[in-house]
Amino acid sequence: MASIKDVAAAAGVSVATVSRVLNDHPSVSADARTRVLAAVDVLGYRPNAVARSLRTDQTHTLGLVISDVLNPYFAELARSVEEEARALGYSVIIGNADERPDLQDHHVRTLLDRRIDGLLVSPTDGGSPLMLDAARAGTPMVFVDRWIPGVDVPVVRADGRAAIRDLVAHLYGLGHRRLAIIAGPAATTTGSERVEAFRAAMAEYGLPLPDAYTGQGDFQAESGRRVTEGFLDLPEPPEVVFAADNLMALGALDAVRARGLRVPDDLALAAFDDIPWFVHTDPPVTVLAQPTGELGRAAVRALVDRIEGRPPESVTLAARLVVRRSCGEPALHEPSPATNRSQP
Known part of the structure; x- marks a missing residue:
């Protein structure tokens, strides 16, 4: 050589x-x-890339810390980040926080020690001193999907409030009145935002949201199963369960089927986040879909702008209601199968 x-x-x-x-x-x-x-x-x-980075103080490497690599939404997000970064001349090192703040901080610390040029993070909570210190020190950073309020870092995310309002209107139009939610962790911005938006939309239609119909999940399938079992044990179970992410929706499906019940005959189900196999379940699941691919690409572009001295901008895209048949919709409303990937 x-x-x-x-x-x-x-x-x-x-x-x-x-x-x-x-x-x-x-x-x-x-x-x-x-x-x-x-x-x-x-x-x-x-x-030699390593030796050159010591002279130029750049490695052309980005760090990505995602909340859960087993969640299909974050897997798709990571894929779009890697594709866009490669197109712009950067490599990506990925760390999986597994929804654990301690593991998140471990990955952030490791990536910073490896002299990455910038950091993309989907925070597991809002109280990481390490992340706050890194942001205040001027580390090029972008929050994607989730964010830490009050931290001066660009945020690339999907706003689900309008889509949640559309969902409640859709359910109301189908005749449903007893609606329940499996909420995500309150410590995450997506967890708190989705339950607040659901509560506000219910109020617009004069529908109560009693405490018994609000279950606390953790964005994992097991919590969706556990909360749904609790709903089914109520003297008056809800007519519809809205799971605030896809894995909790899968857990809810497990709970319904474990009791020999059917969706939507015995319990209707809707989910935030689409995944490819939701069109193949029986019945296909009504969802609120995020433009996952574009979120990943926009996050990389914002971070590279920050690294290369251009002013980065926060980006907010819209989630959208995708009507299928898990809430009792007529079959004629079912769209052609689609995946979560948005087109460039």
């Missing part, structure tokens, strides 16, 4: 001149630059 000394010898210049050419320094003459680039091409020389 050719070295920088080999390039210098072939071009008839010093090692320092080769280094200046590779780092696009303006002090090199046009003739020397041409000879160096020709030698690089002939010898197939590739700079």
